[in-house]
Amino acid sequence: MDPRDTAVTLWQAGVDAVDGYAATKVALEGIARPDRILAVGKAAGAMARAALERFPQVPALVVTKDGHGDGLPEAAEVIEAAHPVPDARSLRGGKALREAVEAMPEGSELLLLVSGGASSLAEDLVEGNTLEDLATINRRLLGAGLDIAAMNAERRRLSRIKGGGLLSHFRGARASVLAISDVPGDDIAVIGSGIGAAPAAPDFAYGARIVASNAHARMAAEQAARARGIEVLEQGEALHDDMNALARHWGPRLRSMERGAIILGGEPTVVLPDNPGRGGRNQALALALAREIAGTTGITVLVGGTDGTDGPTEAAGGLVTGATWGPGAQEALDRADSGSFLAAQDALLVTGPTGTNVMDLVIALRA
Numbered sequence: 001m002d003p004r005d006t007a008v009t010l011w012q013a014g015v016d017a018v019d020g021y022a023a024t025k026v027a028l029e030g031i032a033r034p035d036r037i038l039a040v041g042k043a044a045g046a047m048a049r050a051a052l053e054r055f056p057q058v059p060a061l062v063v064t065k066d067g068h069g070d071g072l073p074e075a076a077e078v079i080e081a082a083h084p085v086p087d088a089r090s091l092r093g094g095k096a097l098r099e100a101v102e103a104m105p106e107g108s109e110l111l112l113l114v115s116g117g118a119s120s121l122a123e124d125l126v127e128g129n130t131l132e133d134l135a136t137i138n139r140r141l142l143g144a145g146l147d148i149a150a151m152n153a154e155r156r157r158l159s160r161i162k163g164g165g166l167l168s169h170f171r172g173a174r175a176s177v178l179a180i181s182d183v184p185g186d187d188i189a190v191i192g193s194g195i196g197a198a199p200a201a202p203d204f205a206y207g208a209r210i211v212a213s214n215a216h217a218r219m220a221a222e223q224a225a226r227a228r229g230i231e232v233l234e235q236g237e238a239l240h241d242d243m244n245a246l247a248r249h250w251g252p253r254l255r256s257m258e259r260g261a262i263i264l265g266g267e268p269t270v271v272l273p274d275n276p277g278r279g280g281r282n283q284a285l286a287l288a289l290a291r292e293i294a295g296t297t298g299i300t301v302l303v304g305g306t307d308g309t310d311g312p313t314e315a316a317g318g319l320v321t322g323a324t325w326g327p328g329a330q331e332a333l334d335r336a337d338s339g340s341f342l343a344a345q346d347a348l349l350v351t352g353p354t355g356t357n358v359m360d361l362v363i364a365l366r367a
Helices: 003-017 020-030 044-054 088-102 131-142 148-156 214-227 243-256 281-292 329-334 338-344
Strands: 036-040 060-065 077-081 109-114 174-180 205-212 232-237 260-266 299-305 317-321 360-366
Touching: 003 214, 003 260, 003 299, 003 317, 003 360, 020 044, 020 174, 020 205, 036 044, 036 088, 044 060, 044 109, 060 088, 077 088, 088 131, 131 148, 214 232, 214 260, 214 360, 243 260, 243 281, 243 299, 281 299, 281 317, 281 329, 281 338, 281 360, 317 338, 329 338
Parallel strands: 036 060, 036 109, 060 077, 109 174, 174 205, 232 260
Antiparallel strands: 260 360, 299 317, 299 360
16 A cells, blocks of 8 residues: 555544544443533534434534534534634524523433534623634634643633533533543543533532543554554654644654654644744644655655644645655745645645544654
8 A cells, every 4th residue: 555545544543433423422322311412513513413313302502613514413403613713603603502501491411512623613702802802812822832721721711601601501400521632631621612611519410521532543543553564663642842843853753763653643833924824733744744854765744633624724734755845845834834835745635524623643654
């Protein structure tokens, strides 16, 4: 098999292992029939499909990213909104979630399905803040090079539904939360800025469980590699840093790697210039790593977001070799226009929505 195809196969094995539908279906085996299903995030559609198969008559509201709500029953209410910068539909989705929770009577049971992306996709603003305030702070945070925990802490200050705010409106008996983690440490208080977190001293039964994470994806990619006779040289969650720093750190390791695979996970950060070009953090890291392995032979590196999208683009990331780097590449990196350069080299990874979101995966191969 071509090394590019092998890299994609291993990456896809990791993504398939954390599929929102499959992970939710398994987790639902221990949950009683709820009175209401709410799902929010990039994987909300896939998670809600599993819940509605098990509980077909339960009313459901799904708030997700554009193009991610396909395949749901007609009875499900679906609100699609913008990501990574919220729009007016995000406010509609956040208000609808709050009102749905508020309307649940005493003794009722709620099933809340949460995945990454909820910070942008659903919001109900603290009085005195506007949509433009929300969009401005999100643009600033996205380009500031902050990690997800720091970003979500700042987002919560504007929100009535993040950081336990949504469930503070719940007057029922039990809230069960199933979450797909896109944050380091798999902390329910950080995923989606804590939209599934419990309020302080809840007066209802509360349970939260992580049903899929980056660790699950990495382990599945490792198993797929070993099943193909590929030695796994390294595997870990090691991508929580600025993408330039990561490229400088991993470049020497990639250049000197023996035959086999290195599998990494996490979420790089990027500091954006004014008027950035086309691309996202995965495309930027892929191009920066292409610089580090330029001129080598036999090395293939895939960098991809497990949700199938990277920043405000249709690509999941990039797939590069020692021949990818060339004239104009550094200028593209400097302009945050890595996507344009990679597209010209036929080096974009394009998958479409995957139905999950557990941060990013890097698959590096040496044949």
